[in-house]
Amino acid sequence: MTPEERYNIKGVNKLFFEASMNDKYRNLSLVSQDGFNFVETMEKLLMPGVAIRVRTLTIWPEDICRAIYPEQDERPRFKTVPVDKKPDTRWKKAKGRAFKKDDCLEPECTVIQLPDLPKPPARLRMFKEALRGLTNLEELSIKRRRRSEYPTRPLPDQISAFLPICMQECIWPVVKKSVRKLTLDVDNRLFEAFIPGPENFPKSIQHLVLVNLPDEMNPFVRQLTSSDTGSLKKLSIEGDCRTLWSALEIIPNLRDLELRVPAWIILEQNTQPWIDIHKLLMDNAGSIQHLSIIPVPKEHLTGSFGDTTGPWSLQPGGGDPSKPLHELRSLKVSFPWLKELSPLSREWTCILDYYALLGQHATSLTVHEPLSPTALDRALRAFDRNRRRPLQELYLDVQVLSPGVVDTIVEICPNLVKLHLKYGTLSPGEVWPALFEPSTPETILAKITQQIKERRHHPCPSLIDISLMTYVQGKGFKYHLPLMRAYAEVFPSIVSFAGVRDASEEGLALLEPKVAFLDATNGSSAAWS
Numbered sequence: 001m002t003p004e005e006r007y008n009i010k011g012v013n014k015l016f017f018e019a020s021m022n023d024k025y026r027n028l029s030l031v032s033q034d035g036f037n038f039v040e041t042m043e044k045l046l047m048p049g050v051a052i053r054v055r056t057l058t059i060w061p062e063d064i065c066r067a068i069y070p071e072q073d074e075r076p077r078f079k080t081v082p083v084d085k086k087p088d089t090r091w092k093k094a095k096g097r098a099f100k101k102d103d104c105l106e107p108e109c110t111v112i113q114l115p116d117l118p119k120p121p122a123r124l125r126m127f128k129e130a131l132r133g134l135t136n137l138e139e140l141s142i143k144r145r146r147r148s149e150y151p152t153r154p155l156p157d158q159i160s161a162f163l164p165i166c167m168q169e170c171i172w173p174v175v176k177k178s179v180r181k182l183t184l185d186v187d188n189r190l191f192e193a194f195i196p197g198p199e200n201f202p203k204s205i206q207h208l209v210l211v212n213l214p215d216e217m218n219p220f221v222r223q224l225t226s227s228d229t230g231s232l233k234k235l236s237i238e239g240d241c242r243t244l245w246s247a248l249e250i251i252p253n254l255r256d257l258e259l260r261v262p263a264w265i266i267l268e269q270n271t272q273p274w275i276d277i278h279k280l281l282m283d284n285a286g287s288i289q290h291l292s293i294i295p296v297p298k299e300h301l302t303g304s305f306g307d308t309t310g311p312w313s314l315q316p317g318g319g320d321p322s323k324p325l326h327e328l329r330s331l332k333v334s335f336p337w338l339k340e341l342s343p344l345s346r347e348w349t350c351i352l353d354y355y356a357l358l359g360q361h362a363t364s365l366t367v368h369e370p371l372s373p374t375a376l377d378r379a380l381r382a383f384d385r386n387r388r389r390p391l392q393e394l395y396l397d398v399q400v401l402s403p404g405v406v407d408t409i410v411e412i413c414p415n416l417v418k419l420h421l422k423y424g425t426l427s428p429g430e431v432w433p434a435l436f437e438p439s440t441p442e443t444i445l446a447k448i449t450q451q452i453k454e455r456r457h458h459p460c461p462s463l464i465d466i467s468l469m470t471y472v473q474g475k476g477f478k479y480h481l482p483l484m485r486a487y488a489e490v491f492p493s494i495v496s497f498a499g500v501r502d503a504s505e506e507g508l509a510l511l512e513p514k515v516a517f518l519d520a521t522n523g524s525s526a527a528w529s
Contacts, residue, residue: 295336
């Protein structure tokens with residue numbers, strides 16, 4: 001091997017090493033109350049070349065406080081280690097091979113006691129020093145493990161004293177340098193300690209996520225969204241943040257707005273919260289390119305949102321936007337009240353019409369709620385009316401997938417380029433009773449494939465990509481490749497499945513959504529995910 005070849009191999013090995021280490025330490029979660037886990041993680045972060053590889057940090061301040069200041073005496077911890085032994089001689093190895101000695105036996109082990117953990121002041125110093133090393137941090141999530149059952153009860157003195165130190169001396173100096181995405185979901189009693197001083201004000205935040213924001217944080221958010229100090233491009237708000245909606249005005253650089261609001265606010269369109277949301281949309285009508293409005297039923301929301309225990313008043317409010325969203329490219333909506341409202345009701349129609357008017361310039365539409373055949377037809381026709389740009393991408397969720405579903409879609413949206421469908425049930429029939437005919441999955445698939453090929457479909461020469469997914473018990477959402485291939489025979493313009501040309505089952509499996517669980521009690525493995 002020549003010196004030049006040896007040098008090239010070393011360079012390739014270094015690239016693989018750096019990529020592997022960056023991937024290993026990219027995501028850090030400080031969510032455990034365990035003192036041993038905390039100290040081990042801090043020691044790892046203080047090793048040369050580790051902290052600079054962290055890009056995403058999730059921290060639960062209350063739990064980290066308890067890891068630094070344990071509420072109870074920590075018990076000694078023990079570790080099982082193998083017993084050192086002399087290496088085998090060549091004669092012993094030959095003897096073992098001759099008599100076929102089993103080398104797979106477990107080695108002899110012994111139990112040793114681990115050294116005592118540092119005291120709380122030393123742990124706090126480790127925490128500060130480790131966080132100062134996160135110079136390449138891009139995403140920071142400050143969250144809480146659980147909601148307090150007694151929100152008016154005073155916090156423990158240790159947590160109240162720790163939070164200002166944690167935020168002002170450790171978190172904000174890091175955030176102001178490099179963080180692009182900031183998520184705040186913290187106990188309302190702690191927000192006074194969270195507001196940064198002028199010297200630590202973050203000017204690099206491009207995506208801000210706020211969950212159940214208290215009124216005390218409104219000045220901070222307004223300053224973050226102003227033209228003089230902020231570079232905010234994406235804003236995500238969850239909960240009943242009505243004072244924030246009314247406080248926000250024009251956000252000059254805003255391109256992406258996500259709203260997860262209580263469903264009753266969308267239903268009762270004549271209320272002040274909905275008027276404030278509408279005003280926020282109209283104030284930024286000239287800049288918003290991606291809009292998401294997801295009404296959330298009250299049982300799915302993570303906080304308290306006032307008195308919603310009474311019956312919902314389904315008032316078909318006005319809601320016509322005074323300005324079109326000229327720059328809008330994609331719209332995501334949801335209809336969580338489909339169980340309470342019929343797609344034929346006046347209330348459902350008013351809400352649908354409002355969504356359609358907002359999205360008349362959008363070329364991409366996503367509907368998160370499973371739609372019945374009737375709701376699908378009415379929704380697509382509502383979005384097709386008064387359209388300024390043709391819909392090119394559809395991401396839909398349907399209750400039943402039959403040969404007529406795709407035909408309905410391409411008939412109403414003839415300029416479609418990309419179609420993504422999640423379905424609950426596969427049915428060869430056009431009506432619900434077909435679902436209850438006793439058939440095996442293989443029989444249903446063969447029948448629907450035959451009907452797809454024999455059916456006379458509306459032409460859609462622009463359609464080049466299709467994705468069909470369904471939930472499989474114990475496996476999650478899976479792509480249905482045979483069904484996609486059947487549609488590709490009917491629509492010759494289709495050249496890719498889920499964005500992949502010449503797709504295979506193995507290739508599509510890599511694109512399927514994966515579910516990850518955060519284990520806050522499983523030792524050091526919980527820190528690096």
